[in-house]
Amino acid sequence: MTEERGSPGTARPGGRTAKTRAAVLAATFEALGERGYAELTMDRIAGRSGVHAATIYRRWGTVESIVADLFLDRSTRIPVPDTGSLAGDLRALARGIAAFYADRGHRALIEGAVVAAARRPDLAAVLGEFFEERRRETARIVHRAVERGESAADTDADEVMGALGAPFYYRLLIARRPIDAAFADSVAAATHAATLAGAYVLAAPAASDASTDDEPEPS
């Protein structure tokens, strides 16, 4: 699927391929916002985008591939804040996530991305890597807090950022309840308290695997 996009002459910025991609992704996002993931079909995307269904099939193959492409395209738009304090940064980031998912299209999009991952192991890997990269980017918040002495040096920044994001995805995909700024603030306060309490610490390099119970416990 990517070889067509990656080959020279077909993917030049502003060229016909880039315009086709932009039209298809925009149409998909609009369709998701209006009718949700359950009613997203190739025909609907073709009709809205004005791109021939045959062209879409050739390039993406399935609705899942389009959704995965769109997800990667849009999810980088949540900014990484720098307010001067860990509490402020966590709160601003949580509010950014809440604002992102206030859009029905984005809610349908993450749902579609998880469906794509469930059906296609290759897309599952792409999704996992995207979120890993996203946690790495936002982990700067924690590194700065460590530099300022707000947080312990052995804080696991990846775990902190996972903890900040997790409650949003639980709400969206599992509990299926709305997200608002009050929820974002509660998530940020919880992540801050848990970080300061030492709940997210890097494992010591030589530590044994805590998932096994056959090691003697120090006591």
Add this chain to the structure above:
Amino acid sequence: MTEERGSPGTARPGGRTAKTRAAVLAATFEALGERGYAELTMDRIAGRSGVHAATIYRRWGTVESIVADLFLDRSTRIPVPDTGSLAGDLRALARGIAAFYADRGHRALIEGAVVAAARRPDLAAVLGEFFEERRRETARIVHRAVERGESAADTDADEVMGALGAPFYYRLLIARRPIDAAFADSVAAATHAATLAGAYVLAAPAASDASTDDEPEPS
């Protein structure tokens, strides 16, 4: 779909219908454990269960419906602990969730349940209600902590239980990384610290909606 199961004579315990259901659910769970959700098909379920595909189609209609049914059937098996302390209960419950999802079949099952919810609003409602009921059940942990004076009286037990579960679903569905007892202990410690820090408090009855910014803030 449920009218057939609910009508008298077809759903009597131990009867043919109950045996068919048990065979189909067991076959689905085995297939999920072996090959994951991506390769789950009606034909595979029929072949494994020894139940005619036509019978399965008539009763469930789609793979999604079978997955939703199986999910509700199995997910009630995570016990609600009573260790005598909030920290101990949270840790035991988190370890119970981790043990449940150590089984590949259960990991494929929650993924399949989210797919079912994305494609079928009726199944989304069933999933949301199931987790609400599950949080209500496990909230006893928090109510007992309040009675013991470990936790403030205005602790939002529903939010605490959501916070305990969320990181597991984030790992499974989004980050797509393994879950072990060390992770469970970290989640339990984080939830405990955040609860004691007051991150999960019930909204005051007369408070204005914090999601709107057009209300004057008391200060």
